[in-house]
Amino acid sequence: MALVDWRDDFKIGIDSVDYEHRQMIELINAIHEKLSHDAPKNEVIDFLGEVFTRISAHFALEEKIMRSWKYDQYDDHKADHERLLDEIRDIMDGYEAGTIAAAEAELSARLNAWFTDHFKTKDSRLHRHLGV
Numbered sequence: 475m476a477l478v479d480w481r482d483d484f485k486i487g488i489d490s491v492d493y494e495h496r497q498m499i500e501l502i503n504a505i506h507e508k509l510s511h512d513a514p515k516n517e518v519i520d521f522l523g524e525v526f527t528r529i530s531a532h533f534a535l536e537e538k539i540m541r542s543w544k545y546d547q548y549d550d551h552k553a554d555h556e557r558l559l560d561e562i563r564d565i566m567d568g569y570e571a572g573t574i575a576a577a578e579a580e581l582s583a584r585l586n587a588w589f590t591d592h593f594k595t596k597d598s599r600l601h602r603h604l605g606v
């Protein structure tokens with residue numbers, strides 16, 4: 475079962491950003507799937523690394539858009555991105571230290587909540603503010 479389903483109210487109206495948000499929801503579901511089916515540890519660690527890279531690339535895209543529009547809440551928005559990347563690093567470290575149950579709980583609670591909240595607040599404000 476998917477941890478989080480894509481919903482239309484996640485859309486912010488910038489096609490490239492919405493496309494990547496959708497892919498991120500799929501990645502979160504894929505991690506959840508691997509953890510709940512006890513996938514081999516190496517496979518999960520490699521996959522978490524890939525997810526981290528893809529999420530970083532997405533944040534870089536948004537930050538580039540914000541910089542080119544001289545967005546007024548750039549610093550605050552970027553800080554929120556950095557907080558999430560720190561949390562993912564913590565989850566990866568925790569998983570490597572051997573606590574699968576903890577990694578799963580962290581993922582379910584944090585990533586899902588963080589993304590849905592961030593999409594609906596910071597990312598949607600970005601869209602409304604830029605009018606694109």
Ligand SMILES: [Fe+2]
Pocket residue numbers: 491495532536597
């Ligand atoms: Fe985003």
Ligand SMILES: [Fe+2]
Pocket residue numbers: 536551555592596597
């Ligand atoms: Fe964002």
